[in-house]
Amino acid sequence: xxxNIITSPDTGDSCIHVKHSSGLDIYICEMPGFSSVEALFGxxxxxxxxxxxxxxxxxxxVVPEGIAxxxxxxxxxxxxxxxxxxxxxxxxxxxxFTSFDKTCYLFSCSKNYQDSLRILLDFVQKPYFTQETVDxxxxxIGQEIKMTNDNPEWRVFFxxxxxxxxxxxxxxxxxxxxxxxxxxxxxxxxxxxxTFYNLNNMVLSxxxxxxxxxxLAICDECLRPCEDKGLETVFPDEPDDIVMPEFFExxxxxxxxxxxxxxxxxxxxxxxxxxTMAASVASSLLSDASSDMYKxxxxxxxxxxxxxxxVFNGDGYFTVIFSGESSDPAKVRDALIEETDRMLREGIxxxxxxxxxxxxxxxxxxxxxxxxxxxxxxxxxxMDGVGPYDTISVLSHxxxxxxxxxxxxxxxxxxMVMSVIEGxxx
Amino acid sequence: xEYKRTVIAGNVGFSTVIDEKFKTGSLVIRxxxxxxxxxxxxxxxxxxxxxxxxxxxxxxxxxxxxLSALYGAGLSSFARKRGDVQILGVAASWINDRYAFDGxxxxxxxTELVRDCLFAPNASDGEFDADSFRITKKEMLDxxxxxxxxxxxxxxxxxxxxxxxxxxxxxxxxxxxxxxEGVSSKExxxxxxxxxxxxxxxxxxxxxxxxxxxxxxxxxxxxxxSRQAEPVVFRxxxxxxxxxxxxxxxxxxxxxKMVLTFKSDSDDVFAMKLLSxxxxxxxxxxxxxxxxxxxxxxxxxACRTVAxxxxxxxxxxxxxxxxxKAKTEIIRxxxxxxxxxxxxxxxxSALLSLDNALTQVGDTPNSYSxxxxxxxxDGNIVxxxxxxxxxxxxxxxxxxxxxxxxxxxxxxxxLDKEAAE
Numbered sequence: 065x066x067x068n069i070i071t072s073p074d075t076g077d078s079c080i081h082v083k084h085s086s087g088l089d090i091y092i093c094e095m096p097g098f099s100s101v102e103a104l105f106g107x108x109x110x111x112x113x114x115x116x117x118x119x120x121x122x123x124x125x126v127v128p129e130g131i132a133x134x135x136x137x138x139x140x141x142x143x144x145x146x147x148x149x150x151x152x153x154x155x156x157x158x159x160x161f162t163s164f165d166k167t168c169y170l171f172s173c174s175k176n177y178q179d180s181l182r183i184l185l186d187f188v189q190k191p192y193f194t195q196e197t198v199d200x201x202x203x204x205i206g207q208e209i210k211m212t213n214d215n216p217e218w219r220v221f222f223x224x225x226x227x228x229x230x231x232x233x234x235x236x237x238x239x240x241x242x243x244x245x246x247x248x249x250x251x252x253x254x255x256x257x258x259t260f261y262n263l264n265n266m267v268l269s270x271x272x273x274x275x276x277x278x279x280l281a282i283c284d285e286c287l288r289p290c291e292d293k294g295l296e297t298v299f300p301d302e303p304d305d306i307v308m309p310e311f312f313e314x315x316x317x318x319x320x321x322x323x324x325x326x327x328x329x330x331x332x333x334x335x336x337x338x339x340t341m342a343a344s345v346a347s348s349l350l351s352d353a354s355s356d357m358y359k360x361x362x363x364x365x366x367x368x369x370x371x372x373x374x375v376f377n378g379d380g381y382f383t384v385i386f387s388g389e390s391s392d393p394a395k396v397r398d399a400l401i402e403e404t405d406r407m408l409r410e411g412i413x414x415x416x417x418x419x420x421x422x423x424x425x426x427x428x429x430x431x432x433x434x435x436x437x438x439x440x441x442x443x444x445x446x447m448d449g450v451g452p453y454d455t456i457s458v459l460s461h462x463x464x465x466x467x468x469x470x471x472x473x474x475x476x477x478x479x480m481v482m483s484v485i486e487g488x489x490x
Numbered sequence: 491x492e493y494k495r496t497v498i499a500g501n502v503g504f505s506t507v508i509d510e511k512f513k514t515g516s517l518v519i520r521x522x523x524x525x526x527x528x529x530x531x532x533x534x535x536x537x538x539x540x541x542x543x544x545x546x547x548x549x550x551x552x553x554x555x556x557l558s559a560l561y562g563a564g565l566s567s568f569a570r571k572r573g574d575v576q577i578l579g580v581a582a583s584w585i586n587d588r589y590a591f592d593g594x595x596x597x598x599x600x601t602e603l604v605r606d607c608l609f610a611p612n613a614s615d616g617e618f619d620a621d622s623f624r625i626t627k628k629e630m631l632d633x634x635x636x637x638x639x640x641x642x643x644x645x646x647x648x649x650x651x652x653x654x655x656x657x658x659x660x661x662x663x664x665x666x667x668x669x670x671e672g673v674s675s676k677e678x679x680x681x682x683x684x685x686x687x688x689x690x691x692x693x694x695x696x697x698x699x700x701x702x703x704x705x706x707x708x709x710x711x712x713x714x715x716s717r718q719a720e721p722v723v724f725r726x727x728x729x730x731x732x733x734x735x736x737x738x739x740x741x742x743x744x745x746x747k748m749v750l751t752f753k754s755d756s757d758d759v760f761a762m763k764l765l766s767x768x769x770x771x772x773x774x775x776x777x778x779x780x781x782x783x784x785x786x787x788x789x790x791x792a793c794r795t796v797a798x799x800x801x802x803x804x805x806x807x808x809x810x811x812x813x814x815k816a817k818t819e820i821i822r823x824x825x826x827x828x829x830x831x832x833x834x835x836x837x838x839s840a841l842l843s844l845d846n847a848l849t850q851v852g853d854t855p856n857s858y859s860x861x862x863x864x865x866x867x868d869g870n871i872v873x874x875x876x877x878x879x880x881x882x883x884x885x886x887x888x889x890x891x892x893x894x895x896x897x898x899x900x901x902x903x904x905l906d907k908e909a910a911e
Contacts (some may be wrong), residue, residue: 427562
């Protein structure tokens with residue numbers, strides 16, 4: 065196995081990448097001076113992957129919504145005990161999460177990382193479900209779904225996605241619905257497990273107070289080689305246009321909240337990274353706390369400091385989101401349209417562009433200051449098909465024309481949607 | 491790592507933590523005063539407005555433009571409570587100068603900017619600049635209104651209000667909506683001046699290298715103020731009620747919340763922390779393993795200590811039909827500890843979990859700053875290693891004693907409206 069050292073030309077930070085003989089991609093970042101260790105063992109399997117086949121399959125398999133998240137919950141149990149009980153013996157804090165495009169199992173600790181890593185690698189490779197434990201989990205996840213339905217930030221976000229996407233499963237709640245998870249059984253879980261938890265579809269990232277040689281020795285000991293079976297995931301055809309321009313819901317909130325988003329064209333790899341950075345700089349130029357639009361809306365009382373932006377994307381979806389609290393979200397939407405038009409007409413002030421670029425660079429430097437952030441950066445970059453330090457490089461080569469081009473092509477009024485959660489009337 | 495605290499003016503401590511691994515400089519200035527319903531809102535606003543503008547950068551836009559040009563340096567104000575104490579402050583952070591493209595002196599510029607915000611605010615004739623104050627006030631009112639958006643946090647706040655009724659800790663660190671609405675710019679300015687003159691102040695600077703210019707700037711600025719600090723009491727045990735109080739609210743929610751507050755007269759904070767860890771702070775705790783996993787009564791069920799008030803709270807997300815069953819089981823699990831039913835594995839795993847958490851102190855600038863600030867409040871500045879030795883010395887008997895010192899004081903329920911009808 066060859067250890068490839070990847071170094072950032074911009075900051076001098078470096079990490080090690082190994083393509084393990086088992087099929088697994090491994091990223092290791094030794095961080096001298098830090099006490100903690102963060103490890104993530106993840107698969108490219110999230111809530112959007114509801115349709116898939118292997119090279120030898122004739123037909124695509126379609127699975128119920130929420131099954132990736134369900135599987136994540138179930139992997140925490142092995143035949144003898146709960147995984148948390150194993151971590152309790154090392155002192156590590158174990159956890160897991162399922163997002164739209166990945167499922168990750170993780171631990172953080174400051175001592176005995178070797179034993180914790182063995183636990184992590186072992187339990188993720190050893191599924192154990194029975195119909196009885198599956199039935200019980202349906203109750204627990206049902207409660208989780210209810211809890212997230214009470215979270216207005218979550219609701220406003222999914223309502224926005226439902227305004228944008230006709231068919232893409234990104235519009236479905238990660239945990240599914242009480243009805244969809246009722247269709248899940250042990251056999252279906254095993255099928256999904258053996259499809260997506262193939263080491264060729266997985267990544268291990270580990271950062272902090274570690275030794276790369278020790279990590280690799282543990283990987284040699286614990287990883288079971290997998291044959292690459294040519295996994296293929298597909299998504300339903302998604303038209304460019306939106307479903308509806310706005311959606312309002314009532315919930316018990318003290319302050320109304322909104323998400324305003326542009327539905328953009330999706331892409332992959334380096335192209336997606338470039339587009340993400342252009343979108344990030346564009347949204348900052350339009351609306352960050354030093355912009356004219358922010359000042360105007362703040363003066364008019366239409367926004368407060370919760371106002372922010374996010375670029376949200378993955379396989380088959382790409383959006384730029386403006387969110388916050390407002391008693392008049394339509395005013396925010398109108399201001400955004402007006403400001404975008406003005407910038408497209410007048411161009412980008414180079415001084416402003418340089419300032420936002422510096423500010424974004426500062427944020428990326430801060431990420432490298434934190435063990436957890438570094439471990440996440442390594443796994444996310446790999447799953448997005450880019451190098452760990454490519455973001456800073458893309459930023460340093462970006463021009464204001466790239467940003468303007470993005471705005472021209474993607475921040476189109478017809479593809480803009482607004483979702484609002486309003487408080488209950490007294 | 492080097493930690494050093496010096497007193498730079500009357501009741502003003504300046505602590506530095508130098509750790510060369512950091513790529514950022516981080517500064518937190520905390521003002522501590524007794525929490526009081528009459529002054530909480532004005533104090534919070536008087537501090538918050540300082541990060542909206544200053545006498546040189548006279549609008550929020552200009553201030554933000556400067557921060558953005560300084561590689562996205564962070565500047566914010568905060569208010570929180572710790573028991574009966576209101577803690578207000580300003581936090582700033584920035585990347586090390588060596589990462590600047592054009593050789594900018596980021597740390598020097600941030601020192602000046604923070605100093606201007608704190609000591610040369612955008613104010614005249616005893617009032618803050620009207621625009622800055624208007625923005626701050628709206629922000630504060632929105633923040634108070636938005637507390638309900640986070641149902642779990644809201645339930646915990648309501649539980650504290652009920653458990654500590656009649657004590658300073660019943661108040662929010664922002665004051666009530668009504669009191670915040672009534673604060674004028676003049677009152678906020680007077681509150682700010684009073685904070686400068688009478689609050690106990692602790693400053694923490696965490697960076698890769700010492701910055702004598704920063705310490706000098708703070709020392710000169712605080713030294714120029716005639717100060718008479720008011721004492722604050724960091725630990726004031728809350729008295730137990732004679733009968734358990736239960737209060738509830740109804741909202742259009744799908745999951746109910748239940749928060750139980752227990753109170754104790756024990757001073758054994760180390761035993762109480764171990765008890766809390768075993769009882770409900772980890773995924774192998776008694777509450778998680780039994781109430782959630784075995785009995786599926788709650789989606790979450792966790793506990794935490796409120797050492798400053800001698801209290802322990804258990805908060806849970808629960809379906810209405812399971813509320814009574816969950817409450818009974820939560821208390822039964824505490825009874826198990828009261829009867830000494832703690833396994834060696836449970837104790838060992840609690841210690842390992844604490845050891846891991848303590849060893850991680852120092853991996854972020856904030857964790858250093860919080861650690862040494864909390865120890866300052868405890869009146870005992872120790873390292874994480876020294877604290878862990880205290881935990882290791884706790885016996886099962888002390889944990890049982892701590893459990894037996896706890897009595898249920900109050901219960902808060904957030905109920906689902908539809909089921910109620």
